Amino acid sequence: MTNPVLSVSSRTRRTHFTPRVEACGVKGYTVYNHMLLATVFRSVEEDYEHLKKHVQIWDVSCERQVEITGPDAYRLVQMMTCRDLSKAVHGQCFYAPLVDESGAMINDPIILKLADDRFWLSIADSDVKLWAKGIATGLGLDVSVFEPDVSPLAIQGPKADDLMAEVFGEDIRSVRFFRYAYFDFQGHPFLIARSGWSKQGGFEIYVDRPDLALPLWDAIWEAGQAYNIGPGCPNLIERIEGSLFSYGNDMTDEHNPFECGLDKYVSLSSDADFMGRKALEDIADNGGPTRKLRGLLMEGNSCPPCVDRWPVIVSDAVVGTVSSAAYSPYFEAVVAIAMVDKAHWDVGSKVTVDTPIGIRSATVCDLPFV
Amino acid sequence: MTNPVLSVSSRTRRTHFTPRVEACGVKGYTVYNHMLLATVFRSVEEDYEHLKKHVQIWDVSCERQVEITGPDAYRLVQMMTCRDLSKAVHGQCFYAPLVDESGAMINDPIILKLADDRFWLSIADSDVKLWAKGIATGLGLDVSVFEPDVSPLAIQGPKADDLMAEVFGEDIRSVRFFRYAYFDFQGHPFLIARSGWSKQGGFEIYVDRPDLALPLWDAIWEAGQAYNIGPGCPNLIERIEGSLFSYGNDMTDEHNPFECGLDKYVSLSSDADFMGRKALEDIADNGGPTRKLRGLLMEGNSCPPCVDRWPVIVSDAVVGTVSSAAYSPYFEAVVAIAMVDKAHWDVGSKVTVDTPIGIRSATVCDLPFV
Numbered sequence: 070m071t072n073p074v075l076s077v078s079s080r081t082r083r084t085h086f087t088p089r090v091e092a093c094g095v096k097g098y099t100v101y102n103h104m105l106l107a108t109v110f111r112s113v114e115e116d117y118e119h120l121k122k123h124v125q126i127w128d129v130s131c132e133r134q135v136e137i138t139g140p141d142a143y144r145l146v147q148m149m150t151c152r153d154l155s156k157a158v159h160g161q162c163f164y165a166p167l168v169d170e171s172g173a174m175i176n177d178p179i180i181l182k183l184a185d186d187r188f189w190l191s192i193a194d195s196d197v198k199l200w201a202k203g204i205a206t207g208l209g210l211d212v213s214v215f216e217p218d219v220s221p222l223a224i225q226g227p228k229a230d231d232l233m234a235e236v237f238g239e240d241i242r243s244v245r246f247f248r249y250a251y252f253d254f255q256g257h258p259f260l261i262a263r264s265g266w267s268k269q270g271g272f273e274i275y276v277d278r279p280d281l282a283l284p285l286w287d288a289i290w291e292a293g294q295a296y297n298i299g300p301g302c303p304n305l306i307e308r309i310e311g312s313l314f315s316y317g318n319d320m321t322d323e324h325n326p327f328e329c330g331l332d333k334y335v336s337l338s339s340d341a342d343f344m345g346r347k348a349l350e351d352i353a354d355n356g357g358p359t360r361k362l363r364g365l366l367m368e369g370n371s372c373p374p375c376v377d378r379w380p381v382i383v384s385d386a387v388v389g390t391v392s393s394a395a396y397s398p399y400f401e402a403v404v405a406i407a408m409v410d411k412a413h414w415d416v417g418s419k420v421t422v423d424t425p426i427g428i429r430s431a432t433v434c435d436l437p438f439v
Numbered sequence: 440m441t442n443p444v445l446s447v448s449s450r451t452r453r454t455h456f457t458p459r460v461e462a463c464g465v466k467g468y469t470v471y472n473h474m475l476l477a478t479v480f481r482s483v484e485e486d487y488e489h490l491k492k493h494v495q496i497w498d499v500s501c502e503r504q505v506e507i508t509g510p511d512a513y514r515l516v517q518m519m520t521c522r523d524l525s526k527a528v529h530g531q532c533f534y535a536p537l538v539d540e541s542g543a544m545i546n547d548p549i550i551l552k553l554a555d556d557r558f559w560l561s562i563a564d565s566d567v568k569l570w571a572k573g574i575a576t577g578l579g580l581d582v583s584v585f586e587p588d589v590s591p592l593a594i595q596g597p598k599a600d601d602l603m604a605e606v607f608g609e610d611i612r613s614v615r616f617f618r619y620a621y622f623d624f625q626g627h628p629f630l631i632a633r634s635g636w637s638k639q640g641g642f643e644i645y646v647d648r649p650d651l652a653l654p655l656w657d658a659i660w661e662a663g664q665a666y667n668i669g670p671g672c673p674n675l676i677e678r679i680e681g682s683l684f685s686y687g688n689d690m691t692d693e694h695n696p697f698e699c700g701l702d703k704y705v706s707l708s709s710d711a712d713f714m715g716r717k718a719l720e721d722i723a724d725n726g727g728p729t730r731k732l733r734g735l736l737m738e739g740n741s742c743p744p745c746v747d748r749w750p751v752i753v754s755d756a757v758v759g760t761v762s763s764a765a766y767s768p769y770f771e772a773v774v775a776i777a778m779v780d781k782a783h784w785d786v787g788s789k790v791t792v793d794t795p796i797g798i799r800s801a802t803v804c805d806l807p808f809v
Contacts, residue, residue: 072444072445073444073445073465073466073467073468073477074442074443074444074445074466074467074468075442075443075444075445075467075468075469075470076467076468076469076478076479076744077469077744077746078469078685078687078688078744078745078746078763079687079688079745079746079747079748079762079763080469080564080685080686080687080688081469081470081746083746083747095443096443096444097443097444097445097446098443098444098445098446099445099446099447099448099450099451099470100445100451100469100470103564103565103687107443108446109446169572169576170576175569194450194473195473195566195569196565196566196569196570197569199545199565199566199567199569199570199573200566200569200570200572200573201573202539202570202573203569203570203571203572203573203574203575203576203577204573204574204576204577205573205577206539206540206573206574206577206714207573207574207575207576207577207578207579208577208578209577210577315448315450316450317448317449317450317473318448318449318450344576374446374447374448375448375449376447376448376449376451376453377449377453378449392449393448393449
C-alpha cells in the first residue's frame with residue numbers, strides 16, 4: 070500500500086516559507102499547531118547524515134508563539150509553568166514545562182521574556198493560547214493573549230555558525246547557547262537565538278516580518294551554497310539519539326515533569342506561585358515518580374514508524390511503553406524513547422518490546438544516547 | 440511533483456478503526472484534534488457520487504468528546520456557549536458555538552447533555568479541553584474536564600436507515616434529526632444520534648467500548664454489502680454544497696457567530712450567562728456584522744485545493760476571502776464558501792476571485808447551495 074498523502078486545506082495552515090519548502094521537494098509533512106511541518110526531504114536517513122555533516126534550513130513556523138502582554142502577564146506565565154520565572158531575563162531562552170493543577174504536562178515551550186510585561190511562549194503541539202486565555206478569563210487578569218505572525222526559521226548543523234556569520238555578521242558567533250540577540254537583515258532587526266530542535270548546533274530566527282520571509286530564506290540559501298546547505302526539518306533519528314522529547318509523542322497530559330526527567334525545571338525550592346505546585350510537591354514528597362522516560366537500545370537493523378505506543382514487557386507483564394523509535398546508523402541498533410516503570414528503569418535492565426514486526430529484545434539506557 | 444505523504448507518529452493519533460480504514464485503501468488523511476481523519480478513498484469525486492447514492496461508513500473518531508462533569512458543569516458549559524443551554528434536554532444534540540469574551544469563535548461543537556451535571560462537547564479542531572480547563576481553573580469551578588475514550592462512527596447516505604435498522608433494529612428509524620437514543624450491539628447500549636457531517640442523512644454512533652469498535656465496524660460492513668456500502672469520510676464537495684462550515688477553514692477565532700451566519704444560535708433574548716454576551720450584544724446593537732459567510736458560484740470546470748485563502752475582488756479592492764472551494768458536478772461550476780463584506784454580500788453580486796489558476800468571475804448566492 071502506498072502511504073496516504075496529506076490533504077491540505079486552509080485549516081492545516083501553510084507557512085510563509087512553504088513555497089520554498091515545496092520547491093526543495095518536500096516528501097512528507099505532519100500537522101503541528103494546525104500548521105504544516107515538513108518531516109522528510111530526501112529520506113530520513115539521508116537528511117540525518119546531511120544534518121550531522123553540513124547545515125540545513127528548517128521551516129519551523131509551526132513552533133507558534135503565544136504572546137502574553139499586559140500588567141498581569143508575569144503572574145499568568147508564572148502560574149502556568151513549574152519553573153521559577155524570576156530567573157528569566159531578557160536575552161535568554163527559558164525552557165519551561167507548563168503544568169495544570171494536577172501537575173500534568175500541558176506543553177513544553179521555550180519562554181522568551183521580551184519585556185517585564187511581555188512574553189513569547191514558543192510552543193509544542195497543543196493550543197496553549199486557549200489554555201492561557203481560559204485561565205486569564207477565569208481569573209479576570211489584565212492581559213492580552215494572542216498568536217502574533219512570527220515564524221521561526223532554524224539553521225541547524227555544524228556549519229551553522231559560518232553560514233549565519235556570512236548573512237548576519239561575525240557577532241552572531243558570540244551568542245551563547247539558549248541566548249538571543251537582534252541582528253539586522255534588510256534593515257529589520259530579527260530576534261535570533263542559539264537554539265533549535267537538534268543537537269548539531271545552530272540558530273532559530275524569529276521571523277516577524279512576513280514580507281522578508283522569502284528574501285531571508287533566499288539570502289541564506291544562496292550564502293549556504295558554499296556550505297552544502299540542504300533543506301531539512303526535525304529529524305526523527307537525530308532527535309531520538311539526542312533525546313529531544315516530543316510533546317504529544319513522548320510526553321502528554323498523562324505525564325508529569327518528573328516522569329519526563331524534567332526535574333531541574335520544577336522549582337519547588339523557589340517561592341514561585343504556579344498552579345501545579347501542590348500536586349508536584351506531593352509527588353516529590355512521596356518518593357518521586359514511579360515511571361520515567363528512558364532510552365532503549367533495541368536489536369534490529371530497521372524500524373517501522375512508532376505510530377502506536379509499543380508495550381515494553383518483562384516476564385509477560387507490561388512495564389512501559391515506547392513512544393518514539395528509529396534505526397540509528399550511528400549505534401547500528403534501534404534507539405527508542407520509552408516510559409518505563411521504576412522496577413525496570415535502571416541502566417542495563419533487559420526488557421522486550423512488542424513491535425509491529427515482532428518481539429524485540431532491548432536494554433534500558435541513560436538519555437541522551439549521545 | 441507528487442503530493443507529500445502524511446508522516447504519522449503517536450502524536451497524530453490513530454483511532455480504534457484505523458486498521459479498517461487502511462484496509463479500505465485510504466488515499467489521503469488530514470490531522471484533526473491531533474488524530475487521523477481520512478479525506479479520500481477512491482477519489483473525492485467518486486466518493487461524492489457514492490455518498491449521494493448509497494451508504495458509507497466514516498471513522499470520525501477525531502470528533503473528540505470533551506466531557507465536563509460535576510456540580511458546576513452546567514454553569515461552565517453555559518459560560519462557554521452563546522446558545523441558551525436551558526433549552527438543552529437529554530436525548531437532543533445541541534449545536535452550540537463557543538465564543539470567548541470578545542465574541543470570537545473558539546469552536547462549534549455539538550453538545551450532548553447526558554445528565555444535568557454531565558455534558559459531552561463533540562468538538563471541531565481546537566483544544567476545547569484546555570479552554571474549558573483553563574476557565575474552570577481560573578474560576579475554581581467544581582468540575583472535571585477530560586477526554587473520554589469515545590470514538591464517533593458515522594453511517595451516512597440515503598441507505599443509512601435501512602442499513603442501521605438491520606444492525607440495530609427497526610426502532611432506530613424513529614430517531615428524529617439531531618436526537619439520540621441508546622441501541623444495543625453485543626449487549627452494550629450505544630448512544631446513536633441522527634446526525635453527521637453530510638446532508639445525505641444518517642447516524643453517528645458514539646463508540647465508547649474500544650473492544651467493540653472493530654466488531655461493530657465489521658457487523659455494519661457485512662450488513663452493508665446489500666446496500667453497496669463504501670468507505671467514506673467528510674466529503675469536500677458535498678459539504679460545501681450543503682454549506683457545512685468547517686471550523687479552522689471557514690470559521691476561525693477571527694470571526695464571530697453573526698459573521699458565520701449562526702444568528703439563531705446566539706441567544707441574546709434569553710438570560711443565559713455566557714462570557715461573550717456583552718461583545719455580541721454590542722455587535723447586534725450596532726447594525727450587526729459587516730461581513731458574512733456566503734456562497735459563491737464560480738466559473739470553471741475544475742478547482743485546485745483552497746490551501747490559502749483566496750482574495751475576493753471588486754474593482755481592485757479586496758472585499759472578502761474564499762476559505763473552501765471545490766468543483767461541483769451537480770452545479771457544473773465551482774462552489775465556494777467566502778467571507779464577504781456587507782457591500783457585496785447580496786445575492787447576485789458579481790465579484791472576481793484571485794485563485795492560483797487565475798482570476799475567476801463569481802456570483803454571490805445564498806447558503807446552502809442545495
